[in-house]
Amino acid sequence: xxxxxxxxxxxxxxxxxxxxxxxxxxxxxxxxxxxxxxxxxxxxxxxxxxxxxxxxxxxxxxxxxxxxxxxxxxxxxxxxxxxxxxxxxxxxxxxxxxxxxxxxxxxxxxxxxxxxxxxxxxxxxxxxxxxxxxxxxxxxxxxxxxxxxxxxxxxxxxxxxxxxxxxxxxxxxxxxxxxxxxxxxxxxxxxxxxxxxxxxxxxxxxxxxxxxxxxxxxxxxxxxxxxxxxxxxxxxxxxxxxxxxxxxxxxxxxxxxxxxxxxxxxxxxxxxxxxxxxxxxxxxxxxxxxxxxxxxxxxxxxxxxxxxxxxxxxxxxxxxxxxxxxxxxxxxxxxxxxxxxxxxxxxxxxxxxxxxxxxxxxxxxxxxxxxxxxx
Amino acid sequence: xxxxxxxxxxxxxxxxxxxxxxxxxxxxxxxxxxxxxxxxxxxxxxxxxxxxxxxxxxxxxxxxxxxxxxxxxxxxxxxxxxxxxxxxxxxxxxxxxxxxxxxxxxxxxxxxxxxxxxxxxxxxxxxxxxxxxxxxxxxxxxxxxxxxxxxxxxxxxxxxxxxxxxxxxxxxxxxxxxxxxxxxxxxxxxxxxxxxxxxxxxxxxxxxxxxxxxxxxxxxxxxxxxxxxxxxxxxxxxxxxxxxxxxxxxxxxxxxxxxxxxxxxxxxxxxxxxxxxxxxxxxxxxxxxxxxxxxxxxxxxxxxxxxxxxxxxxxxxxxxxxxxxxxxxxxxxxxxxxxxxxxxxxxxxxxxxxxxxxxxxxxxxxxxxxxxxxx
Numbered sequence: 001x002x003x004x005x006x007x008x009x010x011x012x013x014x015x016x017x018x019x020x021x022x023x024x025x026x027x028x029x030x031x032x033x034x035x036x037x038x039x040x041x042x043x044x045x046x047x048x049x050x051x052x053x054x055x056x057x058x059x060x061x062x063x064x065x066x067x068x069x070x071x072x073x074x075x076x077x078x079x080x081x082x083x084x085x086x087x088x089x090x091x092x093x094x095x096x097x098x099x100x101x102x103x104x105x106x107x108x109x110x111x112x113x114x115x116x117x118x119x120x121x122x123x124x125x126x127x128x129x130x131x132x133x134x135x136x137x138x139x140x141x142x143x144x145x146x147x148x149x150x151x152x153x154x155x156x157x158x159x160x161x162x163x164x165x166x167x168x169x170x171x172x173x174x175x176x177x178x179x180x181x182x183x184x185x186x187x188x189x190x191x192x193x194x195x196x197x198x199x200x201x202x203x204x205x206x207x208x209x210x211x212x213x214x215x216x217x218x219x220x221x222x223x224x225x226x227x228x229x230x231x232x233x234x235x236x237x238x239x240x241x242x243x244x245x246x247x248x249x250x251x252x253x254x255x256x257x258x259x260x261x262x263x264x265x266x267x268x269x270x271x272x273x274x275x276x277x278x279x280x281x282x283x284x285x286x287x288x289x290x291x292x293x294x295x296x297x298x299x300x301x302x303x304x305x306x307x308x309x310x311x312x313x314x315x316x317x318x319x320x321x322x323x324x325x326x327x328x329x330x331x332x333x334x335x336x337x338x339x340x341x342x343x344x345x346x347x348x349x350x351x352x353x354x355x356x357x358x359x360x361x362x363x364x365x366x367x368x369x370x371x372x373x374x375x
Numbered sequence: 376x377x378x379x380x381x382x383x384x385x386x387x388x389x390x391x392x393x394x395x396x397x398x399x400x401x402x403x404x405x406x407x408x409x410x411x412x413x414x415x416x417x418x419x420x421x422x423x424x425x426x427x428x429x430x431x432x433x434x435x436x437x438x439x440x441x442x443x444x445x446x447x448x449x450x451x452x453x454x455x456x457x458x459x460x461x462x463x464x465x466x467x468x469x470x471x472x473x474x475x476x477x478x479x480x481x482x483x484x485x486x487x488x489x490x491x492x493x494x495x496x497x498x499x500x501x502x503x504x505x506x507x508x509x510x511x512x513x514x515x516x517x518x519x520x521x522x523x524x525x526x527x528x529x530x531x532x533x534x535x536x537x538x539x540x541x542x543x544x545x546x547x548x549x550x551x552x553x554x555x556x557x558x559x560x561x562x563x564x565x566x567x568x569x570x571x572x573x574x575x576x577x578x579x580x581x582x583x584x585x586x587x588x589x590x591x592x593x594x595x596x597x598x599x600x601x602x603x604x605x606x607x608x609x610x611x612x613x614x615x616x617x618x619x620x621x622x623x624x625x626x627x628x629x630x631x632x633x634x635x636x637x638x639x640x641x642x643x644x645x646x647x648x649x650x651x652x653x654x655x656x657x658x659x660x661x662x663x664x665x666x667x668x669x670x671x672x673x674x675x676x677x678x679x680x681x682x683x684x685x686x687x688x689x690x691x692x693x694x695x696x697x698x699x700x701x702x703x704x705x706x707x708x709x710x711x712x713x714x715x716x717x718x719x720x721x722x723x724x725x726x727x728x729x730x731x732x733x734x735x736x737x738x739x740x741x742x743x744x745x746x747x748x749x750x
Contacts, residue, residue: 045487059436061428065479065493069518073489104440112420114448118440122491123746124516141499141748143444352749371498371746373516374727 003035003088005079006343007098008335009071009121012174013050015041016075018082019339026351028188030159032344036086037336040078046070053103053120064103064120071101072125079130090131097346097370098126098136099152099338107148107248117149123373131375135346138369142356147363148248154180154193154357155348156341162186167297169289169322172334173199173305176249177285180360181292192292193360194245197238197284198254200305202277205259210270219310222278225271231262235280241287246362281305282314293322302327302334345369378410378463380454381718382473383710384446384496387549388425390416391450393457394714401726403563405534407719411461412711415453421445428478428495439478439495446476447500454505465506472721472745473501473511474527474713482523482623492524498748506750510721513744517731522738523623529555529568529732530723531716537561542672544664544697547709548574548680551624552660555735556667567667568735569620572613572659573629575680577652580634585645594685597653600646606637610655616662621737656680657689668697677702677709720744 001022008017020036042050052058053067075098083090100119109115123136139149157180161168170180177196200215207213207221216222235241240249268276289299299322305311306326316324327334345355354366376397383392395411417425427433428442450473458465475494484490498511514524532555536543545555552571575590582588582596591597610616615624643651664674674697680686681701691699702709720730729741 053436056435056437059434060431061434061439061479061493062431062481062488064436064439065481065491066488068493069489069491069515072519104436106437106440113437113441114444116440116444116497118436118443122515122519124512124519128516128519128742136746137499140444140497141503144447144497144499144503349749367503368749371511371748373746374724374743 002094003092004094004343004347005082005096006339006341006346007075007078007096008338008342009075009099009101010338011102013042013047015039016078017335017339018078019336019343020082020086020088021340021343023343023347026348026353030344030347032159032340034332034336034340035088036082037332037339038082038085039335040081042074046074050101068120069122069125071120072122073129075121076126076129079126079132093130093132095133095135095346095350096126096130097342098123098134099138099342100136105149107150115143117143123371127373127375133375134373135349135370136373137371138345138355141367141369142361142363145363145365145367147356147358147361149361151178151180151193151360153338153341154191154360155188155355156344158182158188158191159344160337160340161300165296167292167294169292169297169299171196171285171289171299171301173281173301173303173311175199175201175251176254177281177305179285179289181289183292184295188357189359191357191359192245193357194247195249196288197241197249198281199303200281200308201251201254202259202280203274205256206270206274206277209259209263215304216274216278216308219278219308221271221274222308222310225269225273225275227279228268228272228276231266231268231276232279232283235276236283241284278308278311279314282311282318285315286318289319293319297321298323298325300325300327300330302337306334377469378467379469379718379722380457380471381714381716381721382450382453382471383714383717384450384474384476385713386477388417388422390414391453392710392714393453394711394718395457395461395463396715396718398718398722401723401728405719405722407534407715409707409711409715410463411457412707412714413457413460414710415456417449421449425476443495444497444500446495447497448504450496451501451504454501454507468505468507470508470510470721470725471501471505472717473498473509474513474717475511480524482525490518492518498746502748502750508750509748510724510745511748512746513720513730516742516744517736517738520738520740520742522731522733522736524736526553526555526568526735527720528713528716529566529735530563530730531719533557533563533566533732534719535712535715536675540671542667542669544667544672544674546571546660546664546674546676548656548676548678548686550574550576550626551629552656552680554660554664558667559670563732564734566732566734567620568732569622570624571663572616572624573656574678575656575683576626576629577634577655578649580631581645581649581652584634584638590679591649591653591683594653594683596646596649597683597685600644600648600650602654603643603647603651606641606643606651607654607658610651611658616659653683653686654689657686657693660690661693664694668694672696673698673700675700675702675705677712681709
C-alpha cells in the first residue's frame, strides 16, 4: 500500500479538496482507491486574500508573494487534516500532489501576453509541514509543449473510468459543461475532451433574476415550467453548438450578457424560461456526445448540475440508448475525483511518466507534469 | 565531466547571468570549474514587463502570469546561448539551476503579510526548450524552515572559497555592503553572513546630486577630496554600525533620505563629502570584519564597489594585517559567482543534499533547496 494525498483548490473557492488514496503502479496499470476525502473551507482572511489576488484591479505583487506562502500553509493543514481523519501517520504518506490555487489562465497568447497559467501555494511549505515529497505546478509543462494547460484531469479519468467493453462519457456540469470521451478498449491517445456548451450558467442567472436564488435547487423551477420549443430551436442554433470539437467556451459566451439578451428578446414566464434553459443544457450535451455513442455507452454526470433532477431527466430522455449515471453512484463525488486526479498525476511524475493528454489539451506531445519538491 | 548551467537574474535588471560549469561531487567534496560565462541582456519589452511586475502600483495577476512564462523563454535562451558559445551540446548538459527573477521579498511577517519571497521564470519552459532537468525556486524552502530566504549564496561561497589555512572574508559592495565569513578550517555551520552597512548607495546619491553621474567612476571624485573626520565620526556612530551581527539593512537606512539629511546638515564640498562617504563605507566594512580577522586572513571584494580604487585603497589602509583582493583576481566576476552558485545549489538538491546555511539565513535547519522539473 502506498498512501498519497491529492489536493485541489478550485475556482469556486469552496475550500481545499483533499483526497487520501492508496495508489500503486503507473501508466495504464495504475490502481487507485479512495481512502478518505474531505473539503477544508478557507479560514480567516484567506478567502478575501484569494479574491483580491484573483482580481485585475486589486491584485499586486506583494499580495501574490504573501498569498503563495499562506496557501502553502493552508494546503499543508488540509493534508494533516485528511490524514488525521483517516488515522494515517505522516510516516506512511509517500507523496502529495498539489494543484494549487489558479490565479490566472491565458489559454492563447494575445496582445502582449504569453499563453500562461498561474497556480500558487508554496510546495516547499507543504513539504516541510507534512515531511513529505510534493509534486506541484502541473499545468505549466503542458503549456510548454504547446497545450492549453487544460483540461488537466483526462489522464486520471482514463485511469479511473476506462472499461474494456463500454464507452464512457464523463460529463461535468459546472457553469459550463464539458465532456471527456473514453472510447471502449481505447488508449489514452484516443480520448477526446471538449466543452459541450452551457452548464448551469444560464439557469443560475435566471434564478437570480427571477427569484433571487443562486441556483435552481433540485431543478424545482424547471419542473414547474414548460419548454418553449421555438426558443429552444433558436438557442440550439448558437454557433458554438454547431461547431465541431475540439472547442472551448466560457461565461463570456453564455453568461450574464447572453441571459440578459434572452430576457430582453423573449417574453416567456419565469418557470418556462428556466425549463427551456435547462432543456438547452440537456440537448446541447446530448447532441455533443451523440457522435461518440457507439455500442454500450455510459454517461457519467458530475458537478453541480448532477443534483438538478429535472436536468438529469431531460438528458436521459434525449439519450435513451445511453446509461446515464451520477458521479456519486459509481464511487465518489466530483470534488473527490479532481483531488484524486492530483495524486494520480503526482504518481506519474515521480515515475517520470506522462500526465497530460495531448488530444485534450492540444499539446504537441505527452510529458510528465509538474515539479518535485523532495522532503 | 558533468556540465551544468547556473542562471541568475538580479534585482539590478542588467540581464540574465549564465554560467556553464563543470561540476562533480557533493557537499564539501564538490568540485566546480567555470567553463563559460555570459550576461544576456533582456530584449524587447521584457525589461519593461519586469519593471511593471516589480511595482506595487503597476503589477497585477495577469502581468505576473504572463511574465512567468516570458522569463522562462528568456532563461532558456540564455542557456542555449552559453552552451552555444562554449560549443557544448545540450546532450552533454546534465542540469540547470535557475534562481528566477525576484519580484518581491518579505523577510519578516508584517501586518497581514506572510514572510515570503517570489521568484518567477517557468521551470517547465526552461526544461522543454533545453531538454534538460531544471532545479528552481531555491529560497522558498529556506523560508519554510524559518529562514529569511537570504542570503542564498553562502553555501556555494564555502564550496568556492574555503581554504584550510586562511580565513576568507567575502565582501560584496553593491548598494549595501555584505560580508560572508568563512573561518579557516571551519565547517559550513561556522559561517557567518551579514550586511556591513552602506556600500555604494551614499556615494552614488552624492554623485547624482553634485555631478549628475550615476556613480564615482574608479573613485575619481573621492580621490580629489579630503575626508572630514568630524563627519566621519558622526557617521560611524550610526546605530546600525554599532549593532552586532546577525543584522541586515537596506536603502531605507542609507539611501536617498539619509543622503539628503547629510547634505542639509553638513556644508562640506562635493569632493570632500564624497571622500568622506567613501571612507564611511571603507571604515564600516573594516570595523565589521575586524572581529573575524584571526591569523592569516583574506578579504575578497566583489560587486560594483570593487572597481572604486579609492575605496579599495581606504579599505586596505584600514586593514593592514589583511590581504585585500578583488573578486576577479581570484578567478571570476561577482556576476559569474552568483550564477555559479545556482549550479552548485542545483547539484546539491539533485543529490538530496542541503543548500542553505542556517547561520546566515536564520533557518532552523539545513535543507535541500528548490524544486526539480525533470526532463
